[in-house]
Amino acid sequence: MTTDIVCLCTHYDLKALYGEGFARHPSLRLRAPEEVKDPGKIEIAIAFNPPPDAFERFAGLKLLHSVGAGVDGLLKHPGLRPEMTVVRMVNPEQARMMAGFAVWHVVSWHRRLWEYPGQQARRHWDVLDVSAPSTFPVAVLGWGNMGRACGEALAGLGYPITAWAGAAREEAGIPILAGSDGLAEVLAEARVVVNVLPLTAATAGVLDARCFEMMRPDALLVQLGRGGHLVEADLVAVLDAGRPAMAALDVMETEPLPSESPLWAHPRIRVTPHCASESSAEAVADAVAANVVRWQLGEPMTGVVDRSRGY
Numbered sequence: 001m002t003t004d005i006v007c008l009c010t011h012y013d014l015k016a017l018y019g020e021g022f023a024r025h026p027s028l029r030l031r032a033p034e035e036v037k038d039p040g041k042i043e044i045a046i047a048f049n050p051p052p053d054a055f056e057r058f059a060g061l062k063l064l065h066s067v068g069a070g071v072d073g074l075l076k077h078p079g080l081r082p083e084m085t086v087v088r089m090v091n092p093e094q095a096r097m098m099a100g101f102a103v104w105h106v107v108s109w110h111r112r113l114w115e116y117p118g119q120q121a122r123r124h125w126d127v128l129d130v131s132a133p134s135t136f137p138v139a140v141l142g143w144g145n146m147g148r149a150c151g152e153a154l155a156g157l158g159y160p161i162t163a164w165a166g167a168a169r170e171e172a173g174i175p176i177l178a179g180s181d182g183l184a185e186v187l188a189e190a191r192v193v194v195n196v197l198p199l200t201a202a203t204a205g206v207l208d209a210r211c212f213e214m215m216r217p218d219a220l221l222v223q224l225g226r227g228g229h230l231v232e233a234d235l236v237a238v239l240d241a242g243r244p245a246m247a248a249l250d251v252m253e254t255e256p257l258p259s260e261s262p263l264w265a266h267p268r269i270r271v272t273p274h275c276a277s278e279s280s281a282e283a284v285a286d287a288v289a290a291n292v293v294r295w296q297l298g299e300p301m302t303g304v305v306d307r308s309r310g311y
Contacts, residue, residue, distance in 0.1 A: 003292065004031050006042050006058060008050035014067065018046070021285030028289055033057065044295075046288060047074060055079035063087065063295055065288050069094060069146060069277070070226050071305050072199035085295075088311065090303040091279055091287045095149035098196065098277035102150040102222060105248050106159065106192045109220040110136045133158035139190035140164070141183075141206075142197035142225065143176050144311065146277070150194055150224075162186050166202075166309075187214040192222060193244075199226035200310030209234040212244060219244040224276045227253040232263065239268045250276045 005022075007014035007030055015030045022030050036042055039057040047054070048067050055061060056079060065087045066074055074086055108114050112128040119126060136159055140151045143165040151161045151174055161174050164186045168178040177186050183206075187193060193215060197203045207223065208231040215221070221244055223230055235247055248270040249263060255274055263269050291301040305311060 002027055002029050003044065003296075004029050004036070004042060005044045005046055005288075005292075006031050006033055006036055006039075008033065008045050008047040008054040010049045010051050012048065014046055014048065018067070018281045018284050021281030021283070022289070024282065025285060025289040028285075028292060044292060049073050050077065052078055055081065055084075063292070065089075065291060067284050067288075070199060071311065072226060072228065075305070075307060075310060085301075086305040086307070087291055087301055088303045088305055089279075089284065089287060090145055091283050093283040094277045094279040095145050097279065098146045098224060099149040099153040101250070101276040102194050102196075102224065103153050103157065105220070105222045106136075106138055106154055106194070107157070109192055109246070110159075134160065136160075136191050137162065137189050139186045139193045141186070141193065141195040143171070144196075144198065146196040146224075150196060162190070183211070184214050187211065189216070190219055191216065192220045194222045195225040195229055197225045197229060198311035199228045202310075204228050205231050207231060207235070209238060212238040215244045217243040217245060221247040223247065223249045223251060225251060227251045227255065232261075235269075236262055236266060239266065246270070248272070250274055 005028055015032050019030055022028055040060050042058045043060050044063045045058065045061055046065050046067050061084055064074060064084045066089055069089050071086055071088045074080065110133065111130050115128060138154050138159045138161055140147050140161060140163040143163045147163060151163055152172065155161045155174060163174060163176040164178065164183050165176050166178060168182060169176050195207060197206065207229050212234065232253060239247065246268045250272045251274055257263060257271065263271055294301045
C-alpha cells in the first residue's frame with residue numbers, strides 16, 4: 001500500500017528537494033499540491049513555511065511534519081487546525097551539521113583565524129597570540145537537540161560550556177541555568193554566545209539591547225536560532241557602540257535578507273544564508289518515514305510538538 005504525502009512550502013519545491021531520498025521508501029509517495037486529485041483523502045504533509053491557504057484544500061490532514069527543526073511558522077499558521085499533530089525534525093545528522101557550524105565560528109573567533117586573510121593580503125607573516133580553550137568560555141542558549149549537540153562538541157574540544165534553557169539542571173557536567181538571572185550569569189563571562197533557542201512567546205526578541213549590555217565587549221554572537229530572536233536594529237546600534245565585538249548571523253527576520261539591509265555591509269557582522277544545519281534528502285526522508293510508520297502503528301513519534309510550549 002502506498003501513502004501519499006503532500007508537500008507544502010512557499011519558497012521551495014520540497015518534492016524536488018527530497019524526492020530522491022523518499023525513493024528509498026517506496027511505500028511513501030511525495031505529491032505536489034496540484035498533483036493531488038482527491039485532497040480530502042490526504043492525511044500527511046511535509047512542510048516548511050507553507051502558504052497562508054496551504055491547508056484549505058486538505059481537510060483530512062492529521063500529521064504535519066516539518067522538514068526543519070523550527071516549527072514557529074507552522075504553529076502561527078492561520079490554517080492550522082486542532083486535529084493536526086505537528087512534528088518537528090529531530091535528525092542526528094542535522095544536529096551534527098549545526099554543531100560543526102558552531103564549532104567553526106567558536107574556533108575561528110578564539111584562534112583569530114578571521115584575521116589571517118588580511119595578513120595574507122598584506123604578505124605579512126605573524127602568529128597571533130591565543131589562549132588555551134580552557135580559558136575561553138562559551139554560552140549556549142537553548143539545550144534541545146541542537147543546543148546539546150553544539151555544547152557537547154565544544155566541550156569535547158576543551159571549551160568551558162554553560163547553557164541557558166527553560167529549566168535549570170546539569171547534564172554531562174554542563175551547568176544549565178534558567179530565568180533572567182541565569183541568562184545574565186551565562187552571558188557575563190562568555191567569549192562566544194551561541195543561540196540555538198526555539199522561537200516561542202518567551203524567547204521572541206531575547207537578543208535585544210538589554211541582552212547585549214550583559215555581554216562582554218570582546219564577545220562574539222553566533223545567531224543560529226530563528227530570525228525572531230534578534231532585534232536587528234538593537235544589534236546594529238550596539239555593534240556601532242562597540243559591544244559586543246562581532247556577530248555572525250545565519251538566520252534573519254526576513255529571508256532572503258533584503259539587499260538594502262544594513263546587515264550586509266556592516267564591518268562587524270558576518271552573514272550566511274541560513275545554511276548552518278542543512279540535511280541530506282536521505283536523512284530527512286528517513287526521519288519522516290520512521291515517524292509515519294510509528295504514526296500508522298499508533299506508536300509514539302519522535303519530535304511531536306507541544307503547542308503550549310511552542311516546540
